[in-house]
Amino acid sequence: MYGQDRIYKKVEVIGVSKDGIEAAIQAAVSKAHKTLDKLSWFEVGDIRGHVAEDGKVTEYQVVLKVAFQLKD
Amino acid sequence: MYGQDRIYKKVEVIGVSKDGIEAAIQAAVSKAHKTLDKLSWFEVGDIRGHVAEDGKVTEYQVVLKVAFQLKD
Amino acid sequence: MYGQDRIYKKVEVIGVSKDGIEAAIQAAVSKAHKTLDKLSWFEVGDIRGHVAEDGKVTEYQVVLKVAFQLKD
Amino acid sequence: MYGQDRIYKKVEVIGVSKDGIEAAIQAAVSKAHKTLDKLSWFEVGDIRGHVAEDGKVTEYQVVLKVAFQLKD
Amino acid sequence: MYGQDRIYKKVEVIGVSKDGIEAAIQAAVSKAHKTLDKLSWFEVGDIRGHVAEDGKVTEYQVVLKVAFQLKD
Amino acid sequence: MYGQDRIYKKVEVIGVSKDGIEAAIQAAVSKAHKTLDKLSWFEVGDIRGHVAEDGKVTEYQVVLKVAFQLKD
Amino acid sequence: MYGQDRIYKKVEVIGVSKDGIEAAIQAAVSKAHKTLDKLSWFEVGDIRGHVAEDGKVTEYQVVLKVAFQLKD
Amino acid sequence: MYGQDRIYKKVEVIGVSKDGIEAAIQAAVSKAHKTLDKLSWFEVGDIRGHVAEDGKVTEYQVVLKVAFQLKD
Amino acid sequence: MYGQDRIYKKVEVIGVSKDGIEAAIQAAVSKAHKTLDKLSWFEVGDIRGHVAEDGKVTEYQVVLKVAFQLKD
Amino acid sequence: MYGQDRIYKKVEVIGVSKDGIEAAIQAAVSKAHKTLDKLSWFEVGDIRGHVAEDGKVTEYQVVLKVAFQLKD
Amino acid sequence: MYGQDRIYKKVEVIGVSKDGIEAAIQAAVSKAHKTLDKLSWFEVGDIRGHVAEDGKVTEYQVVLKVAFQLKD
Amino acid sequence: MYGQDRIYKKVEVIGVSKDGIEAAIQAAVSKAHKTLDKLSWFEVGDIRGHVAEDGKVTEYQVVLKVAFQLKD
Structure with missing residues (x-):
């Protein structure tokens, strides 16, 4: 495709x-796809997350840019 | 919603x-909403503005990213 | 338009x-327009490119942000 | 004090x-003080905010670094 | 003027x-003008400020770049 | 809590x-908690790590900022 | 001159x-000179440009820092 | 070794x-080693990846700097 | 300690x-220690300084992050 | 090759x-190749250049990173 | 002066x-003063320097911003 | 050499x-030379250092990029 x-x-x-x-990356990619x-x-941009009352990381939040080709 | x-x-x-x-933030948020x-x-990203002939700031331009949840 | x-x-x-x-900028601008x-x-953001087997730059890839006014 | x-x-x-x-700056400064x-x-570092269901900015969140002198 | x-x-x-x-922006703009x-x-670049003994923000310091056209 | x-x-x-x-994130979060x-x-800020004599990554070092609410 | x-x-x-x-660089350099x-x-700092009604790039705007020696 | x-x-x-x-980090480290x-x-610098036709992440690409001591 | x-x-x-x-680094390190x-x-982060009336640098101000291990 | x-x-x-x-990019790419x-x-990283006595840009200096695959 | x-x-x-x-800082400060x-x-911004044929650092080049108050 | x-x-x-x-800069430059x-x-990139048990800075670590011309 180059050129x-x-x-x-x-x-x-x-x-x-x-x-x-x-898993957070795949979730975002699947949905955006x-x-x-x-x-x-x-x-991948920023990686953040939420911490529960008991000190466990309950979720990862990954900011990412996804790219796709614009068709004619 | 966490988790x-x-x-x-x-x-x-x-x-x-x-x-x-x-006001510039609220204007952008209302419109995007x-x-x-x-x-x-x-x-908020960059904050810029325009200056009139008499040296008064006539408008503030605020670059911001707005975020919303993608529904299924 | 200021104000x-x-x-x-x-x-x-x-x-x-x-x-x-x-040329890469104009291509992106025309298409996005x-x-x-x-x-x-x-x-303009990043400027990158691809190199062919013989060491020639076969394409320039320019990441850019394009801006347009949101109408009412 | 210089020197x-x-x-x-x-x-x-x-x-x-x-x-x-x-107001967000003053709130943080008062509390930290x-x-x-x-x-x-x-x-001031980042400036962010929350948007309500009706599109109103309901709060401003200002990340800032506050500085104080360490006494002997 | 474009072109x-x-x-x-x-x-x-x-x-x-x-x-x-x-107010700090307007002060700088007026003076530079x-x-x-x-x-x-x-x-706007950095936003900083001074805190008084009683924890009040007594002044805002805004670093900004101002631009003007060079005439022939 | 917003507002x-x-x-x-x-x-x-x-x-x-x-x-x-x-695991490095959870370790830091648990301890800080x-x-x-x-x-x-x-x-998450920087991600670094140590490499052993045999070329194995023996540990991951993750720099992160953790946040908590200041109570009255 | 080194040393x-x-x-x-x-x-x-x-x-x-x-x-x-x-051309934008040379224009700025000639004028500043x-x-x-x-x-x-x-x-070179930022590279930006204006787009006309028909989608053509009508001008390139190049932010640059120019340097010169201060004489005694 | 310090000092x-x-x-x-x-x-x-x-x-x-x-x-x-x-795995991408370990692959790069092993090879460079x-x-x-x-x-x-x-x-670790940038983290990127490729997405297949079906929306699956088929590979992770991790940009990293590896460091080693220069011997006499 | 690795591992x-x-x-x-x-x-x-x-x-x-x-x-x-x-000297500014050592002063901060000694005090923080x-x-x-x-x-x-x-x-080391930013390096700044104060200039006296006669144009002499009267002090160096070095912003730095110091790190220590959290014990159990 | 993906995967x-x-x-x-x-x-x-x-x-x-x-x-x-x-031309500066191609020169660097050819030589590095x-x-x-x-x-x-x-x-492409930084773009700089030299200015002659008469105010003409006599050369462009382009800092770039070039990438190649490490063979087994 | 605050306030x-x-x-x-x-x-x-x-x-x-x-x-x-x-010394490079003081030289720039004295001259600018x-x-x-x-x-x-x-x-202080960037710190660079020149290396002589024999591998000795023959000069330090320190990019800095100097600040002064604009009088009425 | 310009041109x-x-x-x-x-x-x-x-x-x-x-x-x-x-001294750390000169050490790196001599060795790389x-x-x-x-x-x-x-x-110069980052400046870091190690602190001994007694709070003394026992070494400075200076990350720098060194440049040399590629000969034909």
């Missing part, structure tokens, strides 16, 4: 999962 | 108001 | 062209 | 107020 | 006011 | 674990 | 040209 | 693995 | 000395 | 050319 | 000295 | 010395 003029769009999403960072467009790649 | 898998989207907008920084989706929170 | 409340939206796109940085909305300005 | 060896400590706090950015130590200055 | 070759200069100033962030040149716009 | 004036404090800690990034205060959330 | 005490000053300017990024002082080098 | 003059070199590599972030030199530590 | 789970805390301080940058806890390392 | 474990190395180079930014290894892509 | 409206200007200079970082205006403080 | 096409390479090293920041190539200049 052909084309254009991609990047959208910023936040995936949330109690199962870890990769269905809702927005077929994704090509992602880039 | 449930979910996904948010962030969109970058610029609010403009002659009445100050909070109506046009894009029901917002949950915002994050 | 009137209004709101802009910024979208992140990546333009790709074998002809140089300005047609697909998304009438643009007012752009801001 | 004398001394040391300051900086602490990161988040002030929250429904009344605007300066009482709880931590007598402050000398502050530096 | 004509021209050049702007940016100068970094710090406005100080006890009345809030917008008189002393340096007729300004076109400003961009 | 009520309140203040949070953020503290920077480094969690270390041989079991991966999430006991030693400092009941945490509400965390934000 | 001699000396001092340079850097000034931030914005060059604008419809002919591309290098005449108006401010004999320049030694430049450093 | 002795010495020098380290840092090299930037990208590890790729379908099995997660830690063999090819370049015996590593002492690593620092 | 054992443990946690460090980082605290931001500002050391001030008329004798130079290293006594007041806060036994430090393991430091990381 | 296979592999590792890339990034090297920072500075290309210099009197003919513009793309011959001297270091077969490159896959590049990422 | 009074006032305005400062910041100017970016580069001090060069063969005698070390503090005479040429530009009476300075109040400085902030 | 001639050429290419430089930058390498990241960490110099360590108990004698201060300039011998081991890697004849250096032209250096750029």
